[in-house]
Amino acid sequence: MSVNTPNAERQIWIYTQMLRIRTFEERVKRTFTDHPGVIRGHTHLADGAEASIVGSLSGFKKGDAALATYRCHGYPLVLGSDPKAAMAEIYGRVDGLCKGLGGSMHLTDVAHGFLGTSGIVGAGIPHAAGAAWAAQIRGKEEVVLCFFGDGASKQGAFAETLNIASLWKLPCVFVMENNGYNVVTTSAQEDANAAAGEPLSIKAKAFAMPGVTVDGTDPLAVHAVVSEAVARARAGHGPTLVESKVYRLSAHGNIIAPPGVPLHYPEHEAITVFGNSAEYEAALRGDPVPRFRGILVQNGILTPEHAAKITSEVDAEMQAAVDFALKSPFPTLESALQYNYA
Ligand SMILES: Cc1ncc(C[n+]2csc(CCOP(=O)(O)OP(=O)(O)O)c2C)c(N)n1
Ligand SMILES: [Mg+2]
Numbered sequence: 001m002s003v004n005t006p007n008a009e010r011q012i013w014i015y016t017q018m019l020r021i022r023t024f025e026e027r028v029k030r031t032f033t034d035h036p037g038v039i040r041g042h043t044h045l046a047d048g049a050e051a052s053i054v055g056s057l058s059g060f061k062k063g064d065a066a067l068a069t070y071r072c073h074g075y076p077l078v079l080g081s082d083p084k085a086a087m088a089e090i091y092g093r094v095d096g097l098c099k100g101l102g103g104s105m106h107l108t109d110v111a112h113g114f115l116g117t118s119g120i121v122g123a124g125i126p127h128a129a130g131a132a133w134a135a136q137i138r139g140k141e142e143v144v145l146c147f148f149g150d151g152a153s154k155q156g157a158f159a160e161t162l163n164i165a166s167l168w169k170l171p172c173v174f175v176m177e178n179n180g181y182n183v184v185t186t187s188a189q190e191d192a193n194a195a196a197g198e199p200l201s202i203k204a205k206a207f208a209m210p211g212v213t214v215d216g217t218d219p220l221a222v223h224a225v226v227s228e229a230v231a232r233a234r235a236g237h238g239p240t241l242v243e244s245k246v247y248r249l250s251a252h253g254n255i256i257a258p259p260g261v262p263l264h265y266p267e268h269e270a271i272t273v274f275g276n277s278a279e280y281e282a283a284l285r286g287d288p289v290p291r292f293r294g295i296l297v298q299n300g301i302l303t304p305e306h307a308a309k310i311t312s313e314v315d316a317e318m319q320a321a322v323d324f325a326l327k328s329p330f331p332t333l334e335s336a337l338q339y340n341y342a
Contacts, residue, residue, distance in 0.1 A: 012310075017054040020078075024074075029043075029045060032254060037263070039254075041104065042256060049177055050219075050289055052177055052246050055221070055222025057079065058223050063113075064113055067144070068124065069121070071177075076114045079114050081114065085109075086321070087322060089104070090103065093330060094329050094331045105118075121151055122155030125158050126157050128146030129164060136168070136169075141234045144170075149179065150187050153200060158203075159206075162174065171233040176241065179248045218292075
């Protein structure tokens with residue numbers, strides 16, 4: 001056990017948060033069959049990345065901030081947002097986190113430190129540096145966690161931001177969730193480092209900051225690596241790039257179907273594009289949520305009865321979120337421009 005290993009109670013908390021994200025997103029996915037047409041537009045699920053999300057956020061303190069991408073449902077749930085408001089946002093309803101005007105790709109909850117997301121790949125990275133600069137000026141040892149995909153690390157915004165963040169020693173941790181895919185292409189097709197067989201954390205070298213690669217399906221490993229990076233940032237020593245290796249267990253996103261065809265999730269691109277069911281099935285066997293539950297049971301931290309109780313409580317919580325979202329009204333047309341300017 002390293003000094004960075006959370007105690008038993010905290011490990012149960014980590015597992016519970018992972019299950020909350022998984023169950024919430026299963027409800028989002030199931031809505032496409034149970035309530036066709038209710039969710040409009042795109043949703044992107046983080047199933048497979050729960051250990052990475054929760055492990056990264058488990059050292060989050062009041063005053064810290066996080067920013068992410070369109071694959072954003074998990075973070076606010078861990079940070080304390082009400083799942084009812086998160087679900088209502090995805091359903092485009094007035095009681096949503098952004099009053100129904102943001103939708104699935106734009107969950108934002110500033111009160112809980114979740115500053116925002118973007119559908120534009122890489123766009124959130126400089127925003128995080130801005131938030132970290134503000135934190136540095138406030139001088140309160142606050143840290144910003146910036147989540148983005150492996151694909152985003154090919155954007156100019158990534159290079160520009162990591163350069164200035166390192167130069168100014170900004171209190172920021174850059175967490176690259178490397179799921180090996182950029183919609184329908186693989187990292188090896190898109191990324192010079194990946195093609196050369198190098199870990200993507202090697203990119204940190206170009207910006208004179210530490211770069212670490214971690215198994216993103218192991219929440220305790222992620223916790224250990226990210227908490228060290230957070231401590232470094234809090235102490236004023238500047239940013240770290242963490243490459244967290246995950247696998248997304250759903251397709252990139254749901255299909256935006258033409259009229260008459262229901263919106264739905266196709267199979268993972270490993271199967272539909274590359275015909276590689278073996279890769280996908282191996283990832284399913286390593287599913288981090290049941291795997292971590294198994295480890296906790298094996299280590300005597302969680303009993304099967306306690307695990308079952310957590311499951312039924314989380315199921316009830318997420319069913320209530322769906323019921324709430326379905327009852328919430330749609331925003332008015334007039335409200336569409338109401339919050340654009342302040
Ligand atoms: C600037 C920009 N270019 C292209 C797209 C289209 N696009 C949406 S998601 C995506 C892939 C991003 O891959 P990655 O950063 O690895 O994130 P992942 O979806 O794998 O989590 C692309 C190219 C976009 N939204 N924004
Ligand atoms: Mg990716």
